[in-house]
Every structure is written in structure tokens, then in C-alpha cells.
Amino acid sequence: MIMEKTQFLHSRQTDQPLDILILAAGLGTRMKSARAKVLHKIGGQPLITHVGRTARSLSPRKIYVIVGHQAAEVESAVTEELGGLAEFVIQAQQRGTGDAVRSARRYLENSDSIVVVLSGDVPLLKAETLRSFIDEHAQSGAACSILSVRLENPAGYGRVVRDGNDQFARIVEHKDASEGERQIKEINSGIYCFTSNKLFAALARVKPANEQGEYYLTDVPEILLADGEKINVYLHHDPREVYGVNTRAELAEFENLLRRNTVRKLMIDSGVTFIDPSHAYISAEAEIGRDCVIYPDVSIEGRTSVGESCEIRSGTRISNSTIGDNVTVKDHCVIVDSTIESNCSVGPFAHLRMNARMAEKSVVGNFVEMKKSRLGRGSKSMHLTYLGDATIGERTNIGAGTITCNYDGKNKHETIIEDDVKIGSDTMLVAPVRIGKGSVTAAGSVVTEDVPPDSLVAGVPAVVKKRLFERNDEKKG
Numbered sequence: 001m002i003m004e005k006t007q008f009l010h011s012r013q014t015d016q017p018l019d020i021l022i023l024a025a026g027l028g029t030r031m032k033s034a035r036a037k038v039l040h041k042i043g044g045q046p047l048i049t050h051v052g053r054t055a056r057s058l059s060p061r062k063i064y065v066i067v068g069h070q071a072a073e074v075e076s077a078v079t080e081e082l083g084g085l086a087e088f089v090i091q092a093q094q095r096g097t098g099d100a101v102r103s104a105r106r107y108l109e110n111s112d113s114i115v116v117v118l119s120g121d122v123p124l125l126k127a128e129t130l131r132s133f134i135d136e137h138a139q140s141g142a143a144c145s146i147l148s149v150r151l152e153n154p155a156g157y158g159r160v161v162r163d164g165n166d167q168f169a170r171i172v173e174h175k176d177a178s179e180g181e182r183q184i185k186e187i188n189s190g191i192y193c194f195t196s197n198k199l200f201a202a203l204a205r206v207k208p209a210n211e212q213g214e215y216y217l218t219d220v221p222e223i224l225l226a227d228g229e230k231i232n233v234y235l236h237h238d239p240r241e242v243y244g245v246n247t248r249a250e251l252a253e254f255e256n257l258l259r260r261n262t263v264r265k266l267m268i269d270s271g272v273t274f275i276d277p278s279h280a281y282i283s284a285e286a287e288i289g290r291d292c293v294i295y296p297d298v299s300i301e302g303r304t305s306v307g308e309s310c311e312i313r314s315g316t317r318i319s320n321s322t323i324g325d326n327v328t329v330k331d332h333c334v335i336v337d338s339t340i341e342s343n344c345s346v347g348p349f350a351h352l353r354m355n356a357r358m359a360e361k362s363v364v365g366n367f368v369e370m371k372k373s374r375l376g377r378g379s380k381s382m383h384l385t386y387l388g389d390a391t392i393g394e395r396t397n398i399g400a401g402t403i404t405c406n407y408d409g410k411n412k413h414e415t416i417i418e419d420d421v422k423i424g425s426d427t428m429l430v431a432p433v434r435i436g437k438g439s440v441t442a443a444g445s446v447v448t449e450d451v452p453p454d455s456l457v458a459g460v461p462a463v464v465k466k467r468l469f470e471r472n473d474e475k476k477g
């Protein structure tokens with residue numbers, strides 16, 4: 001809320017709308033991949049999604065994404081995050097960063113906006129950095145601002161060349177730089193603010209007269225300077241924010257960095273214990289409550305939420321799931337798109353998927369799979385069981401080796417097991433089937449027909465052997 005207010009003030013201050021342009025058309029040859037670079041993931045999300053999210057937090061009017069390689073896939077990744085805020089512009093041939101920006105000319109040339117240019121492969125840039133960069137640009141009255149950093153090893157980057165008065169002179173690409181220029185440690189991050197109409201007027205004059213035969217966006221500031229415009233360089237202190245991903249090795253480093261930040265935040269801000277923080281794989285979107293203890297080699301993916309005082313043991317993966325308070329997840333469980341309420345215990349070696357739901361104080365033990373099923377309050381399924389399309393009541397016990405035979409080869413069918421039932425070991429429940437409240441199935445039963453309440457069934461197929469007790473209302477009737 002507070003952030004939004006600041007942004008509102010910001011746009012009021014400048015009286016100029018903000019448009020963001022993300023360059024994402026390149027393949028990224030050095031990834032050695034058939035996939036476009038911006039689709040490679042860190043923290044379980046494509047690089048372009050990280051950039052898109054940062055862009056959105058600045059409340060721009062529109063976010064233009066320049067796409068080329070695997071345009072359809074890039075578009076769907078971006079749309080998933082940004083919806084209608086994103087507008088896609090195809091750059092059919094990748095003829096350089098200048099050409100990429102120019103492909104958005106028809107949208108932006110007469111927009112009278114501040115155009116912020118970002119790269120789709122720079123995922124760790126912070127929104128607050130961008131915000132102060134844009135603020136300074138707006139206040140400086142410059143036609144163009146360049147975000148620069150100083151690098152100990154600037155090889156490969158464009159260098160910011162300054163004149164005798166320490167003022168901006170031009171950007172020179174590494175490949176085009178002289179030996180002397182290559183000694184410069186201040187580099188162009190590839191992040192810029194432009195006044196829209198001046199940007200496109202200058203772009204029309206960029207020529208591919210360089211080592212790579214490309215249209216360089218980096219020629220624009222020099223052209224504007226020659227026209228007498230002001231160019232502002234914003235030297236940022238933290239180079240790690242503007243590193244781009246170029247190789248798989250860098251992708252792994254970024255993954256590590258992101259992961260370390262997430263785990264650290266959970267320890268410091270949320271009071272979560274990690275037995276070994278260097279072996280914890282937690283998505284940046286996950287929430288974990290205080291006094292949880294996370295053992296090594298646990299993966300928590302997507303929008304998972306874990307309550308307080310839970311213990312999650314080694315080798316477990318939890319994805320897009322909700323877990324209550326005081327839950328124990330023993331070793332090597334897979335829990336996907338599922339819900340576990342408070343005071344439950346799961347595993348070891350359990351598999352919950354497709355909206356499996358465990359109500360309070362229920363227990364699932366080893367080698368139990370739950371799919372689209374609900375286990376009621378206080379119920380237990382301890383060993384070697386498949387529960388598919390099943391609804392199980394309260395205080396019910398599912399014996400070892402029980403299977404809900406939910407699939408007849410064509411369709412899936414439901415099993416309903418009511419409260420206070422005891423399913424004997426190795427029972428086959430041939431769905432659709434209902435087991436009435438208080439009933440018992442003997443070991444090895446194959447249940448093909450509904451079982452009335454309070455009955456014992458046995459055999460293949462199972463038949464009622466006796467009524468266990470009569471209810472008061474039945475006696476009266």
C-alpha cells in the first residue's frame with residue numbers, strides 16, 4: 001500500500017506517464033539451449049517473469065515486451081504474470097538492441113512518456129533501485145539516463161566513457177573498444193530511461209557501423225548528447241543487481257543467490273529454523289510460519305504456505321500446497337496441490353496430489369498415495385494404500401494395503417467411507433461404493449456393493465456377515 005502511494009506521488013511529480021520496455025527477443029547462444037534464454041528458470045520462474053514482476057511494481061501504464069525467439073512461449077509466460085498489462089512486439093530478426101527498441105516505435109514515439117528499458121535476462125534488479133533511478137532521471141531533466149555500475153572484471157560489457165570533466169561522453173561496446181577504453185571499470189548495465197520522442201528520433205539515426213554489424217541502442221545517448229541534450233549517468237553501488245544471465249553456470253549462481261536470500265529472510269524475519277540453510281530449496285513466493293524446522297534437502301515450491309511449528313524432514317517436496325500449524329512431514333514425501341490441516345502427520349514416503357485434503361489430526365503413513373481425496377478429522381491411513389477419488393469421514397481407520405479401485409478402464413468413480421469405519425487390511429473397494437458409518441470390512445474383502453451402516457462384511461465379493469449393533473431409531477421402527 002505504502003509503495004503504491006509513493007508511485008502515485010512519483011507520477012504526479014513528473015506529470016509524465018511511465019512505459020516499460022523489456023528486451024527479450026534474443027536466443028542467448030551461450031546458454032547452448034533450444035529454449036530462448038529468458039524462459040530458463042531461477043527459483044522455479046522464468047527469468048522474464050522475475051523482470052516482469054519488478055516492472056509491474058513500478059505501476060507503469062504499459063509494459064512492452066520485445067519478443068522473437070520462441071515468441072509464443074515467452075508471451076504466455078509473461079501473460080501468466082502480467083495479464084493485460086503486457087503488450088507484445090515482434091522483432092522478427094534480431095539486429096541488435098537498437099533495432100529491438102525501434103520495433104516498438106508505433107506504440108511509443110508520440111506517447112510523451114518516460115520509457116524505461118530493461119533486459120529480460122537481468123532478474124535480480126530491485127524495484128527500489130529502479131524507482132530511485134527513474135526519480136533522478138525525472139528530476140534531472142535529461143533526455144536519457146543510463147544506470148551504470150563499476151565492475152572489477154568488466155570484460156564483455158559496454159563501457160561508460162567520460163570526458164575530461166567526468167561528464168558522459170559515450171558508451172563503447174567491449175568488442176569495439178580500444179585497449180585504453182577496456183581499462184574502464186564503469187559499465188553500462190543495459191538499463192535506461194528515455195524521453196520517448198527523443199529516443200525514437202535518435203534511433204532513426206543509429207547505423208550498424210560496428211564490429212557486430214548491429215544497431216546498438218548504446219549509440220543513442222551519444223547522438224542525443226551531440227544534439228545538445230543532457231545525458232545523466234546513475235552509478236549504482238550494487239553490481240549484483242544488474243548481472244545478466246548468459247550461461248548455465250551463471251544461471252546456477254543466480255539460483256543460489258536467490259535461494260540464499262529467500263532462506264535468510266525466512267530465518268531473520270519469520271523465525272524459521274533451517275538445519276542446513278545451504279541445502280534448502282524454498283520458492284520466493286512460499287510462506288513459512290515461525291518455529292518451523294526445515295531439515296536438509298527439502299524443496300518448497302510455488303505458492304506454498306506452511307503454518308507455525310511444523311517439522312519438515314529431509315527429501316520432501318511440497319508444491320503449491322497449504323499446510324496448517326504443528327504438522328509433521330516425515331522424510332521423502334511428495335505433496336502437490338494439496339491441503340493439510342493442523343496437527344497432522346504425513347509420511348515417510350507419502351504422496352499427496354490433485355487436491356488431496358487431510359482434515360485436522362489425521363495421519364497418513366508410509367507408501368500411501370492420496371489423489372483427489374479427503375481424509376476426515378482424526379482418521380488414519382498408515383501403510384501401503386491408494387486413496388483415489390475418495391471421501392473419508394472422521395475417526396476412520398484404513399488398514400494396510402487398502403486400495404480404492406477407482407478406475408474401470410474408462411471412467412473414474414468415487415468411494416465414500418463414512419465416520420468410525422474400520423477398513424481391514426488388503427480391502428479392495430470397487431468404486432462407486434459407499435461404506436456406511438460404523439462398519440467393518442474383514443481383511444482381504446473385495447467390496448463391490450454399498451455396505452450398510454454398522455455391518456461386518458467379508459469375502460470375495462464381500463457380503464454382510466452380521467450387524468454389529470442396532471441403532472436406537474432402528475429398534476423403534
Ligand code: UD1
Nearest residue numbers: 023024025026094095096097100120157158188189190216
Ligand atoms: C548490452 C549492451 C552493453 C551492456 C550489456 C549489459 C548493447 C549494444 N550493448 O550488451 O553495453 O553492457 O547489454 O548487459 O546494447 N535483444 C533483443 N533483440 C536484439 C538483440 C538483443 O531483444 O536484436 C535483447 C536480448 O534478448 C537481451 C538484451 O536485448 O535480453 C541484451 O542483448 P545482448 O545481446 O545480451 O546485449 P549485450 O551484448 O549483453
Ligand code: CA
Nearest residue numbers: 121244245246
Ligand atoms: Ca547480455
